Amino acid sequence: MKKIAFVGEAVSGFGGMETVIRDVIHAFRADTPTVTSKMFFFCRDDRMDKGWLEGIDADYTFSNHKISFLRRARHVRALARWLREEKPDVVICIDVISCLLANRARQKSGLHFPLFSWPHFSLDHKKHAECVTYADYHLAISSGIKQQMIARGVPEARINVIFNPVAPKNTVIPAPAAGEAPTFLYVGRMKFEGQKRIKDLLDGLAALEGPWTLHAIGDGSDFEKCRRYASEKGIADRITWHGWQAxxxxxxxxxxxxxxxxxxxxxFEGFPMTLLEAMSYGIFCISSDCMSGPGDIIVNGVNGQLYPPGDVSAFTAALSGFTRQPPVVDPATIQHSIHRFYIDAYFENVKAILRHATETTIQ
Structure with missing residues (x-):
């Protein structure tokens, strides 16, 4: 295996998916310099932030045609030409619609290589999720997404659950000292309802007795709505809104x-990297047991606590332990609890999966 191509639609440039893709490409470069990695994007315009692609070889095809059939046909032709030029040994699609486009481009190019799907979001909440079946093999970032693939007809034997990687840390972020008010943290997009349910976060905190503070890091279309709601609930003075942070x-x-x-x-989630990032610093996590991801990461009482999605009372009850008698948590134990997600173990697993696919004839 000498060349890997990552193919997908243009992305924002600011999400966890971009971080994971970048880290995997850099890991290949550091571990196996003989293997080159390139990216190919299907774009409607040139607005994608490319800062995360620094040092990564990427090519693009553009079409803003309003008729999806014609737009996709142009993308397929462009990718087929690119494939004939680059001759990758394996192609990995970073979203579901790209599985369809890459499959058609492979046929058009006349080349033969294994085609992987690597979706980073819940299939139950994505358009064109059925397109995942156009890939030969599948990299599932959570147990939940594996089940979603199976529900759409993907053979279980063709699915590898690989999760997402995080870098181990040499430092910890400690809990407040005994007698100090609890300090909570949120890191992510500001969506009042929808996926992130910041409304639940604020409702749960508003019902919490005793002193506490919250630091909220992130931005989004509902940022001001979330701030107004905190004021309406009478908790604005306890919250620091830091906005988006690089x-x-x-x-x-x-x-x-x-x-x-x-x-x-x-x-819902695909695989919430914010949980792994927090735990890599030894931080306890409280999360809804949503589809998908948190249940793969959190071990109740060891590195965090799960509660039923949408159950604000249960969320408040989980928080109340910190205002009454904070649990005794060992940051080192929390860090060790996610050892299987650390980048070295992750990378060796992915490398073995790709190598096996390139050595296996697709039936």
Missing amino acids: EPWTLVQRDIKRVSALLLTSS
Whole structure:
């Protein structure tokens, strides 16, 4: 295996998916310099932020045609030409619609290579999820997404659950000292309802008795709506809104310094990297047990606590332990609890999966 191509629609450039893709490409470069990795994007315009692609070879095809059939046909032709030029040994699609486009481009190019799907979001909440079946093999980032693939007709034998990687940390972010008020943390997009359910976060905190503070890091279309709602609930003075941060964990270490727990109230996820990032610093996490991801990461009482999605009373009950008698947590134990998600173990697993696919004849 000498060349890997990552193919997908243009992305924002600011999400966890971009971080994972970048880290995997850099891991290949550092571990196996003989293997080159390239990216190919289907774009409607040139607005994608490319900062995350620094040092990564990427090509693009553009079409803003309003008729999807014609737009996709142009993308397929462009990708087929690119495939004939690059001759990759394996192609990995980073979203579901790209599985369809890459499959058609492979046929058009006349080349033969294994085609992987690597979706980073819940299939139950994505358009064209059935297109995942156009891939030969599948990289599932959670147990939940594996089940969603199976429900759409993907053979279980063709699915590998690989999760997502996180870098181990040499430092910890400690909890507040005994007698200090708990400090909670949220890191993510500001969506009042929908996926992130910031409304649940604020409702749960508003019902919490005793002193506490929240630091909210992130931006989004509902940022001001979330701030107004906090004022309506009478808790605005307890919340610091930091907005979007290029390096959120640097801010946490420098300015916040101590964290009782990271909070996640989502109605669904693909694989919430914010949980792994927090745990890599030894931070306890409280999360909804939503589809999909948190259940793969959190071990109740060891590194965090799960509660039923949408159950604000249960969320408040989980928080109340910190205002009454904070649980005794060992940051080192939390860090060790996610050892299988650390980048070295993850990368060796992915490398073995891809190598096996390139050595196996697709039936």
